[in-house]
Amino acid sequence: MGKGEAIRRGVAERGLVHAMSAHNPLSALLAEEAGFDAIWASGFELSAAYGVPDNSLLSYSQHLDMTRAMAERVRIPVIADIDTGYGNAINVQHVVAAYERAGVGAVVMEDKRFPKDTSLLDGGRQELVSVAEFQGKVEAACAARQDPSLVVVARTEALIAGLGQAEALARAHAYVEAGADMILVHSKRKTPDEVLAFAAAWDGSRPIVLVPTAYPTLTEAAMREAGKINVVIYGNHAIRAAVTAMQQVFRQIRAEGGISGADAAIVSVEEIFRLQDVPGMKAREKRFLR
Ligand code: SPV
Ligand code: MG
Numbered sequence: 069m070g071k072g073e074a075i076r077r078g079v080a081e082r083g084l085v086h087a088m089s090a091h092n093p094l095s096a097l098l099a100e101e102a103g104f105d106a107i108w109a110s111g112f113e114l115s116a117a118y119g120v121p122d123n124s125l126l127s128y129s130q131h132l133d134m135t136r137a138m139a140e141r142v143r144i145p146v147i148a149d150i151d152t153g154y155g156n157a158i159n160v161q162h163v164v165a166a167y168e169r170a171g172v173g174a175v176v177m178e179d180k181r182f183p184k185d186t187s188l189l190d191g192g193r194q195e196l197v198s199v200a201e202f203q204g205k206v207e208a209a210c211a212a213r214q215d216p217s218l219v220v221v222a223r224t225e226a227l228i229a230g231l232g233q234a235e236a237l238a239r240a241h242a243y244v245e246a247g248a249d250m251i252l253v254h255s256k257r258k259t260p261d262e263v264l265a266f267a268a269a270w271d272g273s274r275p276i277v278l279v280p281t282a283y284p285t286l287t288e289a290a291m292r293e294a295g296k297i298n299v300v301i302y303g304n305h306a307i308r309a310a311v312t313a314m315q316q317v318f319r320q321i322r323a324e325g326g327i328s329g330a331d332a333a334i335v336s337v338e339e340i341f342r343l344q345d346v347p348g349m350k351a352r353e354k355r356f357l358r
Contacts, residue, residue, distance in 0.1 A: 070217045071146065071173030072173045072174060072218040074145045075105075084288055086105050086106070087107060087301045088104040088107065089112075089113050089304050089306045089307070090108065090110070090306050091116070091306060092134060092137070093141035095307075096141055099142075105144060106144050107145070109134070109138055109146050111131060111151050112307075114131055118130075122186035124154075135148050135167065139170055139171035147175075152179075152180050161209070162212075164213065164218075165213075174250075175221065179222070179243075181196065187225060187228045187254055192228075194229035203242055206247055207246050220249050221249065222243035222250075222252070227254065227256075233262075233269065244274050248274060250298070252276075252279065252301075258282060258283060260280065260283040263286070275299060278297055278299070281304060316333070317330045
């Protein structure tokens with residue numbers, strides 16, 4: 069079964085697919101082991117991992133290479149955050165074909181103008197391209213697929229840009245018309261009212277995808293109850309958890325002038341060996357090294 073098909077089946081059979089963010093193969097592997105259905109190859113996380121803002125500063129090949137490395141290390145599908153598609157509809161075709169070859173199950177493309185500003189920033193520069201231009205980009209993304217099950221998610225930033233519910237709905241409809249398989253509607257409101265109002269008004273013709281970072285009180289149970297919401301992406305919890313853990317441990321080592329206290333709080337070197345599949349390598353050594 070292709071990775072796109074796995075996402076589609078997950079939606080059909082379980083109603084709600086949950087994806088955890090990752091910024092490298094190790095974080096993807098940990099998310100898989102924790103039981104997530106999919107990996108979100110987040111542009112925000114990779115930008116943060118490079119220590120730069122999520123403002124279209126990383127190249128498409130930097131994000132593609134990391135996404136490919138993640139897709140090679142986990143069995144669950146990877147959902148690629150391709151930002152604005154790195155240019156116009158022609159760029160989009162090139163980019164989507166490359167991500168498909170890298171083994172992803174879905175691509176998510178947003179209707180902001182390149183170079184974009186990150187969505188959750190207060191006072192961010194949020195400019196959208198025209199509906200017609202983005203329809204062309206969605207059509208190009210769909211036309212680039214070799215495997216028709218690759219999921220093309222159109223993401224509208226209308227609410228992020230403060231354009232209101234009617235504009236968000238109109239854009240979502242236009243993107244479905246252009247061939248989008250799912251609609252991601254993003255919001256930076258501190259409460260879920262805005263996305264729940266969108267879901268209530270949505271015609272249900274395609275699944276809704278949510279990224280509830282700004283409104284963390286919205287649970288999976290509440291999403292199921294609201295209906296029409298079939299994918300939830302936890303957008304940046306891998307990098308935030310990593311930063312929390314590193315800040316704590318690094319401070320402790322500085323404060324104590326050694327690693328003995330911190331050692332008890334972190335995983336063993338043997339656990340890292342396991343995650344690296346050292347046992348598998350040892351088995352192969354036994355078999356092949358003469
Ligand atoms: C990302 O994780 O890169 C996203 C989600 O696109 S957000 O940062 O909330 O825009
Ligand atoms: Mg992003």
